[in-house]
Amino acid sequence: MATQDTAGGRGPDSTGVETATHPLPERAACEQILARMQLIRRFEERAGEMYAKAKIGGFLHLCIGEEATIVGSEQAMRDSDYLLSTYREHGHALARGTSPGAVMAELFGKVDGCSGGRGGSMHLFDVERRLLGGYGIVGGNLPLAAGVALASDYEGTDDVTLCMFGDGATNQGTFGESMNLAALWKLPIVFMVVNNQFGMGTALERHSAVTDLSRKAAGYGVPGSRCDGMDVLDVERCVGAALEKARTDREPQLVEAVTYRYRGHSMADPEEYRTKDEVEDWRPRDPLTTFPARLVDEGVLSTEEVEQLDQQATKTVDEAVEFADRSPFPDLASLYDDIYVIGEQVRDPWWSTDSRSPDVHRGEQEREAGEVAQELAEAGAAHADETDPETRAARAQGEGG
Amino acid sequence: MATMRYREALNLALREEMQADERVFLMGEDVGVFQGAFKVTAGLLEEFGERRVRDTPISENTIVGMGVGAAMAGLRPIVELMTINFSLLALDQIVNSAASIRYMFGAQVKVPLVIRMPQGAGHQLGPTHSHSFEALYTHIPGLLVAVPTTAADAHGLLKAAIRDDNPVIFIEHETLYGRRGEVPDDQEPLRFGEAAVRREGGDVTIVGISRMAETALKAAETLSSEHGIEAEVIDPRTLRPLDLDTILTSVRKTNRAVIVEEGWPHGGVGANMSALIQEQAFDDLDAPVARVTGADIPMPYSKPLEQASFPHEEHVVQAARATLGEI
Numbered sequence: 001m002a003t004q005d006t007a008g009g010r011g012p013d014s015t016g017v018e019t020a021t022h023p024l025p026e027r028a029a030c031e032q033i034l035a036r037m038q039l040i041r042r043f044e045e046r047a048g049e050m051y052a053k054a055k056i057g058g059f060l061h062l063c064i065g066e067e068a069t070i071v072g073s074e075q076a077m078r079d080s081d082y083l084l085s086t087y088r089e090h091g092h093a094l095a096r097g098t099s100p101g102a103v104m105a106e107l108f109g110k111v112d113g114c115s116g117g118r119g120g121s122m123h124l125f126d127v128e129r130r131l132l133g134g135y136g137i138v139g140g141n142l143p144l145a146a147g148v149a150l151a152s153d154y155e156g157t158d159d160v161t162l163c164m165f166g167d168g169a170t171n172q173g174t175f176g177e178s179m180n181l182a183a184l185w186k187l188p189i190v191f192m193v194v195n196n197q198f199g200m201g202t203a204l205e206r207h208s209a210v211t212d213l214s215r216k217a218a219g220y221g222v223p224g225s226r227c228d229g230m231d232v233l234d235v236e237r238c239v240g241a242a243l244e245k246a247r248t249d250r251e252p253q254l255v256e257a258v259t260y261r262y263r264g265h266s267m268a269d270p271e272e273y274r275t276k277d278e279v280e281d282w283r284p285r286d287p288l289t290t291f292p293a294r295l296v297d298e299g300v301l302s303t304e305e306v307e308q309l310d311q312q313a314t315k316t317v318d319e320a321v322e323f324a325d326r327s328p329f330p331d332l333a334s335l336y337d338d339i340y341v342i343g344e345q346v347r348d349p350w351w352s353t354d355s356r357s358p359d360v361h362r363g364e365q366e367r368e369a370g371e372v373a374q375e376l377a378e379a380g381a382a383h384a385d386e387t388d389p390e391t392r393a394a395r396a397q398g399e400g401g
Numbered sequence: 402m403a404t405m406r407y408r409e410a411l412n413l414a415l416r417e418e419m420q421a422d423e424r425v426f427l428m429g430e431d432v433g434v435f436q437g438a439f440k441v442t443a444g445l446l447e448e449f450g451e452r453r454v455r456d457t458p459i460s461e462n463t464i465v466g467m468g469v470g471a472a473m474a475g476l477r478p479i480v481e482l483m484t485i486n487f488s489l490l491a492l493d494q495i496v497n498s499a500a501s502i503r504y505m506f507g508a509q510v511k512v513p514l515v516i517r518m519p520q521g522a523g524h525q526l527g528p529t530h531s532h533s534f535e536a537l538y539t540h541i542p543g544l545l546v547a548v549p550t551t552a553a554d555a556h557g558l559l560k561a562a563i564r565d566d567n568p569v570i571f572i573e574h575e576t577l578y579g580r581r582g583e584v585p586d587d588q589e590p591l592r593f594g595e596a597a598v599r600r601e602g603g604d605v606t607i608v609g610i611s612r613m614a615e616t617a618l619k620a621a622e623t624l625s626s627e628h629g630i631e632a633e634v635i636d637p638r639t640l641r642p643l644d645l646d647t648i649l650t651s652v653r654k655t656n657r658a659v660i661v662e663e664g665w666p667h668g669g670v671g672a673n674m675s676a677l678i679q680e681q682a683f684d685d686l687d688a689p690v691a692r693v694t695g696a697d698i699p700m701p702y703s704k705p706l707e708q709a710s711f712p713h714e715e716h717v718v719q720a721a722r723a724t725l726g727e728i
Contacts, residue, residue, distance in 0.1 A: 113507075114507075115506050116507025119505045132473060136495050143463040143469075143470065145470060147466060147468060147474070151475060153476075154476060177458070178467075181458060247657075279467055339503070340567075341566035341567050344564075345564055346593040
């Protein structure tokens with residue numbers, strides 16, 4: 001059961017994506033693309049190590065193999081465009097320009113994390129760079145992205161929203177609902193399905209009746225196109241064309257990037273649904289191999305220069321880990337902060353129904369609730385140290401989504 | 402002071418707030434051309450146009466999600482859902498997105514979204530259109546919850562909900578839409594977290610939620626005229642935040658409390674409220690806190706069965722007398 005229908009069935013040649021060779025951009029752009037892809041790769045490798053060391057809790061979804069899809073789409077975006085992504089979004093934040101230290105600190109649950117330690121790996125956010133979130137619910141970000149695009153349309157800006165999701169999300173109700181509304185209201189949005197061949201552990205042809213996902217929104221009035229998600233230039237070209245179509249013609253687009261993740265769905269994935277041979281079949285397509293090889297072949301960069309860029313990426317990741325290590329955990333007294341915006345429309349003080357401490361008071365006042373409240377918080381937080389490997393393994397077994 | 406129906410008071414609040422703030426817009430199923438399933442949005446399409454009054458397809462989860470997204474991007478959307486039962490299709494976006502986004506993203510954005518919807522039994526709409534879910538939404542941190550009963554409260558609380566920067570679940574009641582009431586001229590927004598004392602009395606405190614505030618008031622008149630019992634009737638008006646001060650002050654005076662709600666008993670608003678009362682005012686109570694709730698069943702269609710499924714005046718009278726040891 002574990003390996004049925006996989007051997008040789010889902011190799012890169014089976015996807016039907018045509019590969020084309022696009023001319024390389026100028027040297028500076030090539031360097032930037034390569035540096036970004038290297039940074040994401042090295043960051044993700046290190047994040048995996050940090051997870052094994054229990055520096056990172058919960059689930060950790062790595063995007064190793066998808067760097068060309070991420071960087072290519074980011075290259076095509078304007079700084080003023082919005083990006084909404086999934087729970088596999090560390091690379092999107094890095095490509096968008098969020099500080100690697102702030103991303104690593106978020107994975108560590110530290111106060112300097114890009115979501116203040118509240119969101120974790122699946123919920124990165126950087127409002128300044130218009131990264132409006134990673135989202136943990138499959139398909140949950142499509143309506144949000146359509147709403148952001150509605151706001152752009154409402155206010156008459158020429159910003160476009162790029163909404164990325166996985167192949168599994170195309171089976172959610174929100175996929176059809178959002179496509180229909182975006183087309184009906186002519187919203188400036190590009191939906192981008194990152195087809196990495198699996199919805200968690202279920203292969204594409206076992207979860208979707210239509211496997212050319214670019215066709216899946218046509219019936220809703222959203223035209224689709226496909227690109228080679230392992231070719232950063234093909235992704236940039238395809239997403240760029242879609243963004244301009246959405247920006248200029250107010251015609252939402254669907255782009256399918258056909259790619260492959262070399263790691264499991266999360267760190268808790270034993271990968272019984274595919275063969276090692278299949279993974280190896282995709283290795284020659286690795287954008288971290290093919291793109292620098294081409295730069296060297298065409299004389300844009302030397303092998304040494306490629307290596308120097310890679311070392312710089314490793315150094316940046318080293319510094320990110322140091323930053324995350326140094327950053328403190330959020331203050332326990334901040335537990336109830338920012339659950340509400342306190343404004344004139346609500347009587348102050350008002351009663352919360354949270355009575356963990358002796359007197360009833362609003363959540364935001366928990367920090368002033370006296371020693372008992374603080375002692376209870378500290379007693380609870382002390383359990384944070386109990387995260388031994390066995391407990392982690394047991395928790396990982398419980399993963400369902 | 403003008404007399405108007407509850408639905409007209411809501412309509413007035415929508416119109417005033419849309420006139421005052423260009424970022425406020427309305428979307429929902431049949432809110433435009435059809436003028437709203439319960440005619441709350443009558444005339445708004447004509448006044449504000451299709452950009453600001455948007456008929457949507459029947460896609461509740463996505464409508465609410467788009468409202469959240471638009472709110473994150475700086476607009477102030479009002480989403481109308483046709484009944485509260487349909488909001489269950491949007492629970493993902495209400496709980497995982499609307500209520501969580503500000504907190505989980507470290508306060509980088511706010512979600513000034515209002516989700517309006519009616520609830521309640523009485524129109525023989527059966528088990529998928531008649532329920533009362535205020536307890537469900539009160540359960541969720543990050544949301545504010547309003548349950549207005551009168552035309553004035555409907556107007557004042559909706560204005561507050563639209564101006565507030567938090568996601569608000571605004572629960573109207575189907576059988577109250579036609580009720581007339583006085584609305585002060587140029588009424589300012591009411592504040593969330595301020596209960597209304599509808600009737601003063603020293604013998605027993607009756608808290609009525611949503612339409613049950615009306616039922617409680619009728620019961621109080623009967624208690625007075627037929628049993629010589631003077632009940633204090635409190636309409637909390639908002640459940641998150643809850644004005645526990647006003648309830649506790651009353652209970653400390655009467656030493657008895659009855660909570661009346663149309664929703665189900667288990668995990669209900671009354672269950673929560675009675676816990677709060679006994680935690681905060683145990684020594685003041687002369688009787689266990691009583692609850693009068695809807696029957697613990699899906700709402701049946703047949704008229705006698707439906708009427709038997711939610712609290713009426715008689716049930717409240719009986720519960721109040723029981724706290725005084727009369728039954």
